[in-house]
Amino acid sequence: ELKVEQNPLFLSMQEGKNYTIYCNYSTTSDRLYWYRQDPGKSLESLFVLLSNGAVKQEGRLMASLDTKARLSTLHITAAVHDLSATYFCAATNTGGFKTIFGAGTRLFVKA
Amino acid sequence: EPEVTQTPSHQVTQMGQEVILRCVPISNHLYFYWYRQILGQKVEFLVSFYNNEISEKSEIFDDQFSVERPDGSNFTLKIRSTKLEDSAMYFCASTSDQAVRAFFGQGTRLTVV
Structure with missing residues (x-):
C-alpha cells in the first residue's frame, strides 16, 4: 500500500534563508505532485514530476524526484513571507488514479 | 483563466440526510476527482472518474457515496446518508x-449536525 511521508511537518524560517522539504513514498509511483494550500483556501498545483531525475522550478521553489530512493524534495531559495503556506506532496499508485497525500508541511516565513 | 467551480460553498445538513455536492470541471478536461479534507488534516482521495465511469476509489468511498456526470458538464458527489464524520471540506x-x-x-464545506 502506498504511503507518503513528509518532513518536517512544521517549518519556521527567516526571510532570505534556504530550506528543503522532504517527501518519501513507500512503493513505486507513476507521478509525484506538490501542492500549496493557503489557510482556508483550496489546493494550488505547483509541480508534477514524472521521471527519475526530474527537476522543475518556478520562482523560488524547485522540486526534484529520485525514484530509486523514492524521494522528492521541494527546495525553497531565499524565502519570502509570501511563501508562508502549507505544502503537500502526493503520489499516485503505479498504473492507477489513486493519489495519496502526505500530512503537509506548514511553512512560516518570518520577516 | 478557466476554473473549476463548486457549489454550494457551505452546506449544513442533518445526520442521515442525503447531500449532493456539485462541481463544474474545466470544459475540455477528461479526468475528474473528489477529495476531502477534515479540518486541519491531510487531504484524502475519494474517487477518480474517467470516460464516464469510476476509474478508482478509496476505502472511504463506500456504498454511501456515488458520483455522476449527468450532463457532460456537471460532476456530482452524492452522500446518501450523512454521518457526523462526513463533516469536511470536499474538493473537486x-x-x-x-x-x-x-x-x-x-x-464545499460540509457540516453534518
Whole structure:
C-alpha cells in the first residue's frame, strides 16, 4: 500500500534563508505532485514530476524526484513571507488514479 | 483563466440526510476527482472518474457515496446518508491529462449536525 511521508511537518524560517522539504513514498509511483494550500483556501498545483531525475522550478521553489530512493524534495531559495503556506506532496499508485497525500508541511516565513 | 467551480460553498445538513455536492470541471478536461479534507488534516482521495465511469476509489468511498456526470458538464458527489464524520471540506479537481497539473475547485464545506 502506498504511503507518503513528509518532513518536517512544521517549518519556521527567516526571510532570505534556504530550506528543503522532504517527501518519501513507500512503493513505486507513476507521478509525484506538490501542492500549496493557503489557510482556508483550496489546493494550488505547483509541480508534477514524472521521471527519475526530474527537476522543475518556478520562482523560488524547485522540486526534484529520485525514484530509486523514492524521494522528492521541494527546495525553497531565499524565502519570502509570501511563501508562508502549507505544502503537500502526493503520489499516485503505479498504473492507477489513486493519489495519496502526505500530512503537509506548514511553512512560516518570518520577516 | 478557466476554473473549476463548486457549489454550494457551505452546506449544513442533518445526520442521515442525503447531500449532493456539485462541481463544474474545466470544459475540455477528461479526468475528474473528489477529495476531502477534515479540518486541519491531510487531504484524502475519494474517487477518480474517467470516460464516464469510476476509474478508482478509496476505502472511504463506500456504498454511501456515488458520483455522476449527468450532463457532460456537471460532476456530482452524492452522500446518501450523512454521518457526523462526513463533516469536511470536499474538493473537486479536474485535469486534461494525468501528467499535467490538476485544477481544484474552491471546495464545499460540509457540516453534518
